[in-house]
Amino acid sequence: MRKSRLTAGIVAGLVVASTAACSSGGGGGSSEGLTFMFRGGDDEKAAYQEAIDRFTEETGVEVEVIVTDADQYATKLQAAIAGNKVPDVFYIEQANLQSYVTSGILMDITDQVAEQGVDLDNLWEYGVDSYRYDGTLQGTPDGRLYGLPKDVGPFAMGYNKTMLEEAGIPLPDPDEPLTWDEWLEMLKQLTQDTDGDGETDQWGTGLNVQWNLQSFVWSNGGDWTNEDRTQVTVDTPEFAEALQFFTDLTTKHQVTPNPEQAQTLDTYQRFMAGEIGFFPVGPWDMSVYNELDFEYDLMPWPVGKTGETAAWIGSLGIGVSTTTDMPEEAVKLVTYLSADPTAQETLVDANIQVPNLIDVAEEWASEDGAEPANRQEFLDIVQDYGRPMPAAMTYGAAWYDELWTNIQPVVDGQKPAAEYLAEVQPRMQQLLDESNAQAEQAAAAGGNG
Amino acid sequence: MTTSSATTVGSTATAGLRGSATKPPRTAPPGGGSTRLHRHEQKWALIFVAAPVIGYLAFTLYPVCFAAYASLTQWNGLGPMRFVGLQNYANLLGDEYFRISLFNTFFYMIGIPIGLALSLALAIAMNRKLYGLTAFRTIYYIPVISSLAAIAILWQWAYNGDFGLMNQALALVGIDGPNWLASTTWSKPAIIIMAVWKGLGYSMLLYLAAIQSVPRSLYEAAQLDGAGAWQRFRAITLPMVRPVTFFLVVTNIIAGAQIFTEINIMTPTGGPEYSTASAVWHIWRQAFRYQQMGYATAMAIVLGILILIITLIQFRLNRRNSFVID
Numbered sequence: 001m002r003k004s005r006l007t008a009g010i011v012a013g014l015v016v017a018s019t020a021a022c023s024s025g026g027g028g029g030s031s032e033g034l035t036f037m038f039r040g041g042d043d044e045k046a047a048y049q050e051a052i053d054r055f056t057e058e059t060g061v062e063v064e065v066i067v068t069d070a071d072q073y074a075t076k077l078q079a080a081i082a083g084n085k086v087p088d089v090f091y092i093e094q095a096n097l098q099s100y101v102t103s104g105i106l107m108d109i110t111d112q113v114a115e116q117g118v119d120l121d122n123l124w125e126y127g128v129d130s131y132r133y134d135g136t137l138q139g140t141p142d143g144r145l146y147g148l149p150k151d152v153g154p155f156a157m158g159y160n161k162t163m164l165e166e167a168g169i170p171l172p173d174p175d176e177p178l179t180w181d182e183w184l185e186m187l188k189q190l191t192q193d194t195d196g197d198g199e200t201d202q203w204g205t206g207l208n209v210q211w212n213l214q215s216f217v218w219s220n221g222g223d224w225t226n227e228d229r230t231q232v233t234v235d236t237p238e239f240a241e242a243l244q245f246f247t248d249l250t251t252k253h254q255v256t257p258n259p260e261q262a263q264t265l266d267t268y269q270r271f272m273a274g275e276i277g278f279f280p281v282g283p284w285d286m287s288v289y290n291e292l293d294f295e296y297d298l299m300p301w302p303v304g305k306t307g308e309t310a311a312w313i314g315s316l317g318i319g320v321s322t323t324t325d326m327p328e329e330a331v332k333l334v335t336y337l338s339a340d341p342t343a344q345e346t347l348v349d350a351n352i353q354v355p356n357l358i359d360v361a362e363e364w365a366s367e368d369g370a371e372p373a374n375r376q377e378f379l380d381i382v383q384d385y386g387r388p389m390p391a392a393m394t395y396g397a398a399w400y401d402e403l404w405t406n407i408q409p410v411v412d413g414q415k416p417a418a419e420y421l422a423e424v425q426p427r428m429q430q431l432l433d434e435s436n437a438q439a440e441q442a443a444a445a446g447g448n449g
Numbered sequence: 450m451t452t453s454s455a456t457t458v459g460s461t462a463t464a465g466l467r468g469s470a471t472k473p474p475r476t477a478p479p480g481g482g483s484t485r486l487h488r489h490e491q492k493w494a495l496i497f498v499a500a501p502v503i504g505y506l507a508f509t510l511y512p513v514c515f516a517a518y519a520s521l522t523q524w525n526g527l528g529p530m531r532f533v534g535l536q537n538y539a540n541l542l543g544d545e546y547f548r549i550s551l552f553n554t555f556f557y558m559i560g561i562p563i564g565l566a567l568s569l570a571l572a573i574a575m576n577r578k579l580y581g582l583t584a585f586r587t588i589y590y591i592p593v594i595s596s597l598a599a600i601a602i603l604w605q606w607a608y609n610g611d612f613g614l615m616n617q618a619l620a621l622v623g624i625d626g627p628n629w630l631a632s633t634t635w636s637k638p639a640i641i642i643m644a645v646w647k648g649l650g651y652s653m654l655l656y657l658a659a660i661q662s663v664p665r666s667l668y669e670a671a672q673l674d675g676a677g678a679w680q681r682f683r684a685i686t687l688p689m690v691r692p693v694t695f696f697l698v699v700t701n702i703i704a705g706a707q708i709f710t711e712i713n714i715m716t717p718t719g720g721p722e723y724s725t726a727s728a729v730w731h732i733w734r735q736a737f738r739y740q741q742m743g744y745a746t747a748m749a750i751v752l753g754i755l756i757l758i759i760t761l762i763q764f765r766l767n768r769r770n771s772f773v774i775d
Contacts, residue, residue: 071717072740074737075733075737078526078527078737081526081527082526096740099525099527099528099740100527102528103525103527103528103529104528105527168591210718266609266611377480396739396740396741397739398738398739398741401738404718405546405718405719405722405723406629406723408633408721408722409722418656438523438525441523441531442528
């Protein structure tokens with residue numbers, strides 16, 4: 001009998017051990033510290049580690065850091081959630097906020113943030129509002145707060161100052177955007193064969209349709225959807241004209257590397273090698289671009305027929321899990337990374353982002369000998385004319401991705417822009433309708449719980 | 450008593466292991482000792498059996514049942530599931546991208562016969578007495594043990610339209626190579642070439658082992674009867690390595706149906722006009738980018754059933770063609 005009790009004990013022990021292993025991860029497990037999951041390149045990891053070390057020094061709260069590469073982050077976070085091992089503090093994308101809130105993953109941190117005396121007015125409005133959600137709309141100023149911005153990512157146009165000066169082209173005015181025609185003239189002047197071997201080796205620009213088309217469409221009066229994000233509007237003449245201008249740069253005017261050269265990622269490499277005149281610059285590029293052999297600066301994006309420059313602005317947020325054992329400490333980490341002046345200094349000095357605090361940012365922009373000199377352009381985008389990416393505030397991005405899936409023939413000049421856009425609009429509309437319907441159902445289900 | 454029980458320990462232990470086929474322990478000489486020992490060992494046997502059974506229940510059967518249910522729901526992977534019946538399967542029929550990605554997946558399988566033919570040829574070459582044989586065998590096996598992600602990144606560079614290794618090599622013989630991964634025509638062949646290269650070493654090794662175990666007497670007899678090299682290959686080598694071929698075809702098809710990493714790294718957007726997207730890649734994207742976990746699960750189940758059907762057909766075909774040499 002003793003033996004059978006022993007076996008029963010072992011079996012029971014195995015079962016208990018395995019269930020314990022499944023559940024112990026919940027809320028970050030150990031009560032000794034927080035877990036923080038984020039993503040980024042090497043420079044970013046180092047800067048964040050430094051800021052977190054200081055947080056531990058100041059508060060005595062240990063932070064276990066989980067870093068992933070940018071393209072694995074979403075998958076790993078979702079796996080952590082499915083496995084009931086949600087990190088206490090983690091990055092959230094604007095586009096995922098609604099589903100995370102309605103699924104009860106993200107904690108409402110409105111009150112704690114207020115208690116900790118964070119001056120939200122000194123943070124970029126766009127950044128904070130991106131993480132507000134009132135149950136039906138995201139980005140409204142009255143919504144409850146489910147995160148704070150890790151940063152805001154204004155995407156400005158930049159240029160190789162050294163190259164323009166050598167070509168005798170007057171530098172673009174930081175306040176007065178170029179028109180498309182003026183800009184095209186400059187591009188043509190820059191595109192040349194510098195070593196006389198019969199092959200073009202310097203180009204005006206080299207853009208990626210998926211990341212750079214937005215500004216052209218917006219400044220030409222087009223957009224992806226109507227204002228309440230229910231109707232896909234890519235089949236308008238304004239949109240088509242912008243896409244056509246964009247692709248003509250390559251196929252008709254040939255002021256960019258040709259499609260084969262441009263497709264293989266290397267316009268970025270070519271810009272850094274000093275072969276390309278105009279190229280977009282985000283704050284995250286500064287740490288690399290500041291080390292290049294030539295000088296560069298920022299300018300407003302060239303404008304289409306509205307005459308108003310436009311740019312997109314991304315943002316990534318930091319949120320707290322509802323299952324955390326240490327809500328107070330977790331929120332403290334969020335406010336520390338997002339809004340503490342010392343932490344911001346660490347991150348900004350690493351040249352990976354613009355400051356989140358408005359007063360610090362203004363000082364940063366007017367610094368003597370700043371590189372790039374026109375840092376103000378980043379702040380103008382954040383404060384004045386930046387717009388969220390078209391899919392940032394919809395429930396899922398399938399409708400938006402559909403535009404890019406079959407766009408290659410247009411980029412290669414084999415299909416007119418207007419024809420393609422008319423074809424793709426119904427498919428995008430159907431996907432947007434589906435995602436809006438899902439958003440409603442999710443909100444209704446979340447409202448009950 | 451003590452000595453007799455000591456001698457029976459060994460025999461009952463082996464009897465217990467062999468199961469009821471040998472002498473049942475009940476007919477063992479009377480005496481409580483052996484029976485208790487038998488019970489004791491039976492318990493341990495049960496515990497050992499329990500480990501894989503529990504593993505199967507927890508990690509295979511439960512997930513499969515869960516997936517079957519999840520495929521009938523609308524679920525974003527985070528929140529509650531909403532039962533929608535067969536809606537996901539109905540949507541699937543109208544999903545053009547799922548059809549394209551399935552087509553791509555099966556298109557990639559063109560690489561399987563090519564790979565098998567090449568690796569058999571290599572195995573025959575490696576079976577001869579060559580100078581530096583071990584070095585060659587190692588070289589061909591290196592891709593197998595290398596990280597797939599690293600290899601995919603290397604090949605992405607090799608396929609670069611501008612200064613990729615592939616087009617530089619083609620330029621040497623006067624061919625102006627395409628921009629492999631950005632062309633709807635060449636993106637799939639590009640993936641196939643890479644997959645064949647990656648799998649070559651493994652298939653070669655198995656073929657090599659199979660060839661070396663073919664009885665020499667068969668070749669000698671054939672030679673006496675005047676069979677040439679080609680005839681010996683056709684009539685002896687090929688049929689003798691058939692079990693290996695069968696094994697490789699089945700495993701390659703199953704693995705090929707789940708091709709993902711290469712696609713995701715080499716063409717992160719699914720290639721121009723979805724021309725490289727595989728079924729698993731499409732499923733992954735629906736599940737993790739668009740948070741349509743329920744729909745993605747439905748597609749995964751369809752894919753699983755397709756693989757099962759294909760494998761069953763192969764087993765049937767193989768049974769019809771199999772033969773035995775005594």
